[in-house]
Amino acid sequence: MTRRPPRYSAAGLLWRGARGRDWPRAWREVDLKPSYDVVIVGGGVHGLACAYYLATNHGITNVAVLDKAYLGAGGSGRNTAIVRSNYLTPEGVAFYDRSLELYGSMAADLNINVMFSERGHLTLAHTDSALRTMNWRAEVNRLQDIDSSVIDPAEVKRIAPSLDVSPDTRYPILGALYHPPGGTIRHDAVVWGYARGADHHGVELHQHTEVLDILVEGGDGPGGKGPGGRVTGVHTNRGAVSAPIVINCTAGWASTIADLAGVKLPVTTHPLQAAVTEPVKVFLPTVVVSGSLHVYVSQTDRGELVFGASVDPFATYSMRGSLDFTEELAGHVLELMPSVSKMRLMRQWAGLCDMTPDYSPVMGFTPVDGFLCDVGWGTYGFKAGPVSGEQMAQCVATQAVPELIAPFALDRFTAGHLVGEKGAAAVGH
């Protein structure tokens, strides 16, 4: 089934807005069927993008996306909406660059205003070793035609005048990696765009549908699960569903969902906190990241500053904000931008990050036939949503691992082929 997303004229939008009703549902609410060709666990950007590309690129529409909460309730709604492709490894650069490309055409592709703002991205270096890493990244980036270069403090000041670049600060800015194509995008619109697009192509979206078990037979582990087994479906709080393919697209619960199939993931889960200020006149034209000071900041079109810091140092599934975080954040932000000292924080939140040993994801097939993973995103998940969906859909449709995600296979941890991406982190670890 293919239905086109509704298109409204400006007059139609005004009329509906003024009446405040008569909006058609963005996606259907349907009964859960007893079987699908593909079940996707997790209704965030990754799961929805995968469903969308299964339907649009490969004509696979008998697909259910299941989420235990609402669409976008997890990492997709709890990030700081930064996108970029200035990674450290050639594998990472190629992969995130495809994501940036898909983000760039998303408004037209999905017919939704995702507010993509290619405002540029500065990663500050405060030490000689940080400057060396920035030069390394710039070299790797440029070899792959990514617009990325190291600039000096005077150029940093020209791009972001509110930064204190004087040499007598506690952490002087020695230079920065400048990546003009990086920027921000409205994260919830991305979720809604993929959800609506997938729905219009016949995919079913089931919110408040929790996966309680993954059904596997013939495996080496307890209950016939684990390596050597074959997936047959899932058990949910709304009943059993059979499916020959189940894809784990969760964040936060990646390892617990994989455990249900008898697959062990090398993942520990840590909260990552963020905060937003009251709105002020726009003064920060670019995204600014300081790995050494553990802070990244951008200004929304409404004028709020959106901040993030390091992942919390303990493993937990709690998503509570903490005073420690706000205190440290405020201290570090003021080192960089003393002029914002009077701004008030409005809100803080946390998302969950599934950290792998090399800070790269786990994508593709697993030792359980029919059970695939798109997980282990650490602090890079949101920016990878579109490309992950596209590539996972291709993996399912062709039953072959696409080149772009081959480096991120689960067996790299036993084969010793790690893809070390810690040096590209905006977030302290």
Ligand code: PYC
């Ligand atoms: O890698 O750019 C990044 C990032 C920002 C916030 C979390 N990760």
